[in-house]
Amino acid sequence: MKLITAIVKPHKLDEIKEALQAFGVQGLTVTEASGYGRQRGHTEVYRGAEYQVDLVPKIRIEVLVDDSDAEELIRVIVSAAATGKIGDGKVWSVPVDSVVRVRTGERGADAL
Amino acid sequence: MASAITTLAADAPTLSAANTGFMLICSALVMLMTPGLAFFYGGMVRVKSSLNMLMMSFISLGIVTILWVLYGFSLAFGTDSGSLIGWNSDYVGLSGIGITELWDGYTIPVYVFAVFQLMFAVITPALISGALADRVKFGAWVLFTALWVTVVYFPVAHWVWGAGGWLFELGVIDFAGGTAVHINAGAAALGVILVIGKRVGFKKDPMRPHSLPLVMLGAGLLWFGWFGFNAGSWLGNDDGVGAVMFVNTQVATAAAMLAWLGYEKLRHGSFTTLGAASGAVAGLVAITPSGGAVSPLGAIAVGAIAGLLCAMAVGLKYKFGYDDSLDVIGVHLVGGVVGSLLVGLFATGGVQSDVAGLFYGGGLEQLGKQAIGVFAVLAYSLVASALLAFLLDKTIGMRVSEDDEVAGIDQVEHAETAYDFSGAGGGAASRSTAAPAPSAASKKVDA
Numbered sequence: 001m002k003l004i005t006a007i008v009k010p011h012k013l014d015e016i017k018e019a020l021q022a023f024g025v026q027g028l029t030v031t032e033a034s035g036y037g038r039q040r041g042h043t044e045v046y047r048g049a050e051y052q053v054d055l056v057p058k059i060r061i062e063v064l065v066d067d068s069d070a071e072e073l074i075r076v077i078v079s080a081a082a083t084g085k086i087g088d089g090k091v092w093s094v095p096v097d098s099v100v101r102v103r104t105g106e107r108g109a110d111a112l
Numbered sequence: 113m114a115s116a117i118t119t120l121a122a123d124a125p126t127l128s129a130a131n132t133g134f135m136l137i138c139s140a141l142v143m144l145m146t147p148g149l150a151f152f153y154g155g156m157v158r159v160k161s162s163l164n165m166l167m168m169s170f171i172s173l174g175i176v177t178i179l180w181v182l183y184g185f186s187l188a189f190g191t192d193s194g195s196l197i198g199w200n201s202d203y204v205g206l207s208g209i210g211i212t213e214l215w216d217g218y219t220i221p222v223y224v225f226a227v228f229q230l231m232f233a234v235i236t237p238a239l240i241s242g243a244l245a246d247r248v249k250f251g252a253w254v255l256f257t258a259l260w261v262t263v264v265y266f267p268v269a270h271w272v273w274g275a276g277g278w279l280f281e282l283g284v285i286d287f288a289g290g291t292a293v294h295i296n297a298g299a300a301a302l303g304v305i306l307v308i309g310k311r312v313g314f315k316k317d318p319m320r321p322h323s324l325p326l327v328m329l330g331a332g333l334l335w336f337g338w339f340g341f342n343a344g345s346w347l348g349n350d351d352g353v354g355a356v357m358f359v360n361t362q363v364a365t366a367a368a369m370l371a372w373l374g375y376e377k378l379r380h381g382s383f384t385t386l387g388a389a390s391g392a393v394a395g396l397v398a399i400t401p402s403g404g405a406v407s408p409l410g411a412i413a414v415g416a417i418a419g420l421l422c423a424m425a426v427g428l429k430y431k432f433g434y435d436d437s438l439d440v441i442g443v444h445l446v447g448g449v450v451g452s453l454l455v456g457l458f459a460t461g462g463v464q465s466d467v468a469g470l471f472y473g474g475g476l477e478q479l480g481k482q483a484i485g486v487f488a489v490l491a492y493s494l495v496a497s498a499l500l501a502f503l504l505d506k507t508i509g510m511r512v513s514e515d516d517e518v519a520g521i522d523q524v525e526h527a528e529t530a531y532d533f534s535g536a537g538g539g540a541a542s543r544s545t546a547a548p549a550p551s552a553a554s555k556k557v558d559a
Binding site for chain 1: 426430442
């Protein structure tokens with residue numbers, strides 16, 4: 001099993017959710033996040049006083065999937081999240097040792 | 113003899129229903145400026161002190177109203193004594209005034225004049241509060257407001273507008289309060305912040321405005337209310353001067369907004385919302401003293417010059433290191449000084465009075481008078497306000513503790529917070545309709 005984590009632009013959440021549902025993903029976790037990549041945020045000016053805003057708002061999406069689905073799912077997320085502009089985000093996957101569904105105690109792929 | 117008496121009777125003003133109605137509406141418009149100012153200022157501070165900022169303006173409606181009725185109107189507009197202060201025991205508590213008694217030489221009742229002028233007295237101390245954001249004990253502010261209007265505003269209003277007041281008699285033109293309101297408040301702001309010092313983290317921590325839409329709402333309400341402020345200051349509109357004032361108010365404000373935006377586009381690269389709101393207010397301030405004396409083209413010049421100079425002036429606090437939180441000095445003091453002095457250049461000599469400025473063949477005389485008015489009010493207000501702040505600071509203390517300031521003055525002074533962010537975890541992904549959890553705040557019940 002893999003944990004796929006995507007850090008994306010907030011307004012892309014709905015599109016990604018729909019793409020994941022179309023792919024057959026049963027559940028996901030979404031958190032508000034903030035950070036920066038190579039673009040290093042932006043500058044704002046208030047009455048001439050400049051503020052460097054480094055941390056920009058992002059959405060963090062986490063999905064647990066079977067190993068066999070992982071590559072395809074990353075592709076689905078990337079294609080739904082892409083705008084082609086700077087700050088689109090990143091997607092990565094890490095191996096997961098074990099998963100347990102809390103309600104039933106099912107483990108592994110059954111718990112997904 | 114008989115014919116002389118007949119002439120006198122014919123010349124005596126009688127109550128005008130139109131002017132009375134007009135002035136009551138103008139008074140209500142000016143009242144709206146104070147909550148407008150509260151929003152203008154309230155949006156410019158951080159979330160944690162936004163309620164305090166709103167309250168510092170709003171409380172003025174309470175405290176100054178009562179003091180005005182008790183003795184303020186009498187001090188400002190009572191019979192002159194020594195050109196410095198007025199007094200009329202009939203005005204104390206507004207107790208000896210007949211409901212149809214007319215204000216001296218005008219067609220409106222004394223009550224109407226008193227309530228119109230009250231609104232000016234209310235907004236002036238509220239203007240000061242913008243310089244003190246985030247750091248002043250609310251109780252100390254209330255006391256300061258009461259003392260300040262008594263010692264500074266009521267006398268200065270008498271100097272500038274009261275029959276016998278020394279600036280009035282000198283011939284200083286202050287149509288609607290550039291000197292008595294804006295220079296007065298701006299100089300007071302400077303006096304107070306020199307005593308109380310900077311906010312914790314000034315020039316280090318980010319202090320971005322928390323809500324520019326609120327700032328725009330406030331600026332819009334100020335602009336709207338300002339028509340009452342300026343157009344009403346002719347105390348009626350039988351001869352059309354109020355209408356000139358209305359036009360000039362609109363024109364100067366537009367010019368100032370454009371000038372401010374142009375400056376910041378060139379200087380900083382963007383047309384900002386805060387710049388549009390600030391430019392508009394700078395134009396309103398600048399046209400206040402001059403609006404009855406200049407032509408609409410003159411008003412464009414007054415607005416554009418003020419917009420540009422105020423936009424440049426707001427940067428001075430970073431250079432000199434004084435913490436005028438919301439630029440009361442940069443906008444109200446500078447705007448008031450610019451507008452008051454420009455009367456000496458742009459007065460046409462045909463609208464409000466026959467006094468002409470330098471550009472209309474009047475020489476330097478009026479400019480000199482305007483400069484005396486500007487300097488006198490600036491100096492008196494600066495020194496008296498600094499002394500009042502010093503006195504309060506040494507007795508009850510003006511500032512909240514550093515810890516409280518960092519935590520946020522709203523919680524400490526008002527036991528409230530402006531916005532409930534407790535549901536923020538759901539964010540974009542969910543919209544909860546659940547009832548608030550009882551654990552969110554434990555409520556003390558009074559039996």
